[in-house]
Amino acid sequence: MFYCRVVGESQERLTTHTIDFPYTRTLGPVFSEFLTGMRDGKLVGIKGRDGKVICPPTEWDPETGDALGNDFVEVGPGGVVTTWAWVTEPTPKHPLDKPFAFALIQLDGADTGLMHAVDAGSIDKMSTGMRVTARWKDDRIGHITDVTFVPEAG
Amino acid sequence: MAESQAADLNAPVVGMDYHMHVQYHEVLCPVMREFADALMDKRLIGHKCPQCGLIYSPPKGYCPICVVPTDKSHELELQQRGTVTNYTIVTPVQYHGQEETDRFAKASLQLDGGGTLSLQDLLEIPVDDVRIGLRVEAVWASDAERNVDEVTNRSWGIGESAIRGWQPTGEPDVPADELPTNVF
Amino acid sequence: MAKKTEDIAIVGYAQSPSYRQAELTEPQFLYPVISEALERAGVPRREIGFTCAGSCDYLSGQTFAFVMNLDAVGAWPPISESHVEMDGAWALYEAWVRLQHGDIDTALVFGSGKSSPGKPAEVFPLQMDPYTLTPLGADPVSLAALQARAMLDAGKITEDEMAEIAARSRKSAVNNPYAQVKGDDDPAVLLKEPYVTAPLRKHDLPPISDGASAVVLATTEKAKELTDHPVWIRGIDHRIDIHQPGMRDLTESPSTRLAGKNAGVKGKFDFAELSASFSHQEKLLCDELGLGKDVEINLSGGPLAANPVMAVGLTRFVEAARLIAEGGKKRGVAHATSGQALQQNLVAVLEAE
Structure with a gap:
C-alpha cells in the first residue's frame, strides 16, 4: 500500500509546471458599455426592474432574472466603503503592488457594491463608511484595472 | 488590447484580453523519482503488474486496470530498442506558446521484451518516412547534457533532456500483423 | 404532489490524512481511500452501480486531470461514471439523485485535490467573474x-x-x-x-492541504442488506x-x-x-x-x-x-x-x- 510522507522544507525534487492561456473574451452589450465607460473614464451602472442601480451592471435582474434593457446610468466617481479588507502582501495578480484595501464600494447613484482596490497608503486610513473616489489611469484600454480608488480628499 | 479595438480608439470596447498564467511547483512522487534516477544512469525502468502483466513506463505505482499497487518489487529494466506501433504527424499551428515551426512526428513504441512508450520523438528520419513497423533504438543525451528537469508527475513522455529520441536501427520492418493490437 | 424521495444511506466512507504537501500524486493517494471505503461497505468494486467524482483541474494545473483520478477507481472495462468540477459533496448529491432512479442500488463518490503545487491566492481568482473580479486577483x-x-x-x-x-x-x-x-x-x-x-x-x-475522501451510498433495501449501521441521508x-x-x-x-x-x-x-x-x-x-x-x-x-x-x-x-x-x-x-x-x-x- 502507498505510504505518503509529508514533505518538509528540504524536499527532494521540486518540479515546475506552468499553464499559460491568453484569453480574449467578447463582452456582450452590457459589459461592453461598462468597459467602454472605463476606457472613457466613466463608471457605468444599469437600472434594475425595481429602479435600483446595479454596478457593475448585469444583463439580468438579480431579483427576478428578467433581462434588463439598456437603461445605463453613470455613477460615481465617489462612493462609500461598505466593507473592506487590508491586503498586507499583494499577489502578482492584484492591481496594486503595495499594501492596499479590497473594498466593496457603493458608488454615488448605485445601490450595490463594486469590489475594487483602494490605495489608502496604510490601514489607519481605512474605515467602514469612509468616502473614496475613482483614480483613473492615463492609459486606459477598457479594463476593470483602468481605475483604482483613493480616499476622498478632505 | 483586443485586436478588434486597436484600430479606432473611440469605437465601443467589445473584447477583453486576460492572460492567464499560473505556475505550479510539485514534488516528484517516489516512483517518478526512481524513474528519473534510472534515466540519469541511462536505464529505462517500468513496473510490471503482478496480475495482468502489463508494463507501465514511467511507472504509476499501481495498475489502473487491475487496481493493484505496484512497487520496487515489480520494477524491471526495459530494453532500449523497439518498434513503432503508431504515430501522428503534427503540423504546428502557431498558437501562443507553440515553439515548433516544422512538421514533426510523435510515435508509440513497443519495446523488445515488453513495455510501451507513447509520444516519443523520432530522429534521423524524414517525417514522411515514418511508418508502423519501423525498428528504432534510443538516442541518449550525452553525459554532460543529460538531465531529468522535464520529468514531472504529469509526464507523458520521458523528456528530451534524457532520451533525445529514437533513431532507425536499419533492421527490416516488423510486419503490422505481428504487432500487438492493444497499444496506442 | 411531488413523489417522495427514497432514503439513501452511507454504507462506507474513508479519508486520507490532510497533507500540507503530499509527495504522492492525486490518484496515488486516492487509491487507498477508495479501496478502504469499498471494503468498509462490503461492495465489490465491479458491483458499484455509479461512480461520481469531484475535483478541480485548475487546482491540479492540468487539463483533464480528473480523468487520471479514475486510475484509482478501476474504470476498465468502462464503468458508469461522472465528474463534477466541484467539491465531492456535489458528486455525492449527483449520486444521490442517480440512486433515486431505482435501477441501481450502490454508488461510489469521491473528492480529491492537491492545493500545495499552486498558489491558492493565484489559482482561485480564476473561478470568479472573468470581467470584473478575476482581473483584480480577487x-x-x-x-x-x-x-x-x-x-x-x-x-x-x-x-x-x-x-x-x-x-x-x-x-x-x-x-x-x-x-x-x-x-x-x-x-x-x-x-x-x-x-x-x-x-x-x-x-x-x-x-493549505492535499487530500481525498470517499463515500459509498446505497438504496434503502441494499443498505439494510450491507450493514447493521447505515447512516441515513x-x-x-x-x-x-x-x-x-x-x-x-x-x-x-x-x-x-x-x-x-x-x-x-x-x-x-x-x-x-x-x-x-x-x-x-x-x-x-x-x-x-x-x-x-x-x-x-x-x-x-x-x-x-x-x-x-x-x-x-x-x-x-x-x-x-x-x-x-x-x-x-x-x-x-x-x-x-x-x-x-x-x-x-x-x-x-x-x-x-
Missing part, C-alpha cells in the same frame, strides 16, 4: 475578510469569538488522526498575532446566492437557510460538520441553520484543521457518518460550500437507524 482570503469585516461591523461576531472558534477547532482536531492543524491554543494568545488580511489572522484561515439540498459579493448582504446566507429548510434541518441535533473554511463563517452558518449551543460543531476540527479543497465538503459527510456509525451519535448536519464567501451551500440531515 482571492478567497480577501473575499472572506470582506465578509468578516461586514459581520464585525454588524455586531454579528467579535474577533474574540473568531479566535475562540479557531482554538476550539484546533483542540477538537487533536483527536483526529487525519487533521493537519491541531493543538491547545489560548484564544487570547492567538489574538496577539498580526493580521494576514485584516480583519483575518492566521488562525481564522484554513490550512434524511434530506439533502443545495442552493446558490448571487456571485458578485457587492450584490448580496455578506452577513447573511439565504442559500444556506433555504437548503437547510429543504433538507429538513429542524429539531434536535447532536452535532454538525460545517464547511466553515474561515472562523467567522461557522457563526454565520449556525445562525442560518438555527443550530444552538447544544449542538457540537466540527468535532473533527473542521476545515480550519484540515482543508483538502474539493474533498473538504465530502469529508464533512465522512466525519458525520463516522460519528453516527462508530461514535454513538444519533443525528447530525453535514454542510458543504462552494464559491467565495459561502456563495453556494449544500446541507444534509444524517441519522442513525
Whole structure:
C-alpha cells in the first residue's frame, strides 16, 4: 500500500509546471458599455426592474432574472466603503503592488457594491463608511484595472 | 488590447484580453523519482503488474486496470530498442506558446521484451518516412547534457533532456500483423 | 404532489490524512481511500452501480486531470461514471439523485485535490467573474475578510469569538488522526498575532492541504442488506446566492437557510460538520441553520484543521457518518460550500437507524 510522507522544507525534487492561456473574451452589450465607460473614464451602472442601480451592471435582474434593457446610468466617481479588507502582501495578480484595501464600494447613484482596490497608503486610513473616489489611469484600454480608488480628499 | 479595438480608439470596447498564467511547483512522487534516477544512469525502468502483466513506463505505482499497487518489487529494466506501433504527424499551428515551426512526428513504441512508450520523438528520419513497423533504438543525451528537469508527475513522455529520441536501427520492418493490437 | 424521495444511506466512507504537501500524486493517494471505503461497505468494486467524482483541474494545473483520478477507481472495462468540477459533496448529491432512479442500488463518490503545487491566492481568482473580479486577483482570503469585516461591523461576531472558534477547532482536531492543524491554543494568545488580511489572522484561515475522501451510498433495501449501521441521508439540498459579493448582504446566507429548510434541518441535533473554511463563517452558518449551543460543531476540527479543497465538503459527510456509525451519535448536519464567501451551500440531515 502507498505510504505518503509529508514533505518538509528540504524536499527532494521540486518540479515546475506552468499553464499559460491568453484569453480574449467578447463582452456582450452590457459589459461592453461598462468597459467602454472605463476606457472613457466613466463608471457605468444599469437600472434594475425595481429602479435600483446595479454596478457593475448585469444583463439580468438579480431579483427576478428578467433581462434588463439598456437603461445605463453613470455613477460615481465617489462612493462609500461598505466593507473592506487590508491586503498586507499583494499577489502578482492584484492591481496594486503595495499594501492596499479590497473594498466593496457603493458608488454615488448605485445601490450595490463594486469590489475594487483602494490605495489608502496604510490601514489607519481605512474605515467602514469612509468616502473614496475613482483614480483613473492615463492609459486606459477598457479594463476593470483602468481605475483604482483613493480616499476622498478632505 | 483586443485586436478588434486597436484600430479606432473611440469605437465601443467589445473584447477583453486576460492572460492567464499560473505556475505550479510539485514534488516528484517516489516512483517518478526512481524513474528519473534510472534515466540519469541511462536505464529505462517500468513496473510490471503482478496480475495482468502489463508494463507501465514511467511507472504509476499501481495498475489502473487491475487496481493493484505496484512497487520496487515489480520494477524491471526495459530494453532500449523497439518498434513503432503508431504515430501522428503534427503540423504546428502557431498558437501562443507553440515553439515548433516544422512538421514533426510523435510515435508509440513497443519495446523488445515488453513495455510501451507513447509520444516519443523520432530522429534521423524524414517525417514522411515514418511508418508502423519501423525498428528504432534510443538516442541518449550525452553525459554532460543529460538531465531529468522535464520529468514531472504529469509526464507523458520521458523528456528530451534524457532520451533525445529514437533513431532507425536499419533492421527490416516488423510486419503490422505481428504487432500487438492493444497499444496506442 | 411531488413523489417522495427514497432514503439513501452511507454504507462506507474513508479519508486520507490532510497533507500540507503530499509527495504522492492525486490518484496515488486516492487509491487507498477508495479501496478502504469499498471494503468498509462490503461492495465489490465491479458491483458499484455509479461512480461520481469531484475535483478541480485548475487546482491540479492540468487539463483533464480528473480523468487520471479514475486510475484509482478501476474504470476498465468502462464503468458508469461522472465528474463534477466541484467539491465531492456535489458528486455525492449527483449520486444521490442517480440512486433515486431505482435501477441501481450502490454508488461510489469521491473528492480529491492537491492545493500545495499552486498558489491558492493565484489559482482561485480564476473561478470568479472573468470581467470584473478575476482581473483584480480577487482571492478567497480577501473575499472572506470582506465578509468578516461586514459581520464585525454588524455586531454579528467579535474577533474574540473568531479566535475562540479557531482554538476550539484546533483542540477538537487533536483527536483526529487525519487533521493537519491541531493543538491547545489560548484564544487570547492567538489574538496577539498580526493580521494576514485584516480583519483575518492566521488562525481564522484554513490550512493549505492535499487530500481525498470517499463515500459509498446505497438504496434503502441494499443498505439494510450491507450493514447493521447505515447512516441515513434524511434530506439533502443545495442552493446558490448571487456571485458578485457587492450584490448580496455578506452577513447573511439565504442559500444556506433555504437548503437547510429543504433538507429538513429542524429539531434536535447532536452535532454538525460545517464547511466553515474561515472562523467567522461557522457563526454565520449556525445562525442560518438555527443550530444552538447544544449542538457540537466540527468535532473533527473542521476545515480550519484540515482543508483538502474539493474533498473538504465530502469529508464533512465522512466525519458525520463516522460519528453516527462508530461514535454513538444519533443525528447530525453535514454542510458543504462552494464559491467565495459561502456563495453556494449544500446541507444534509444524517441519522442513525
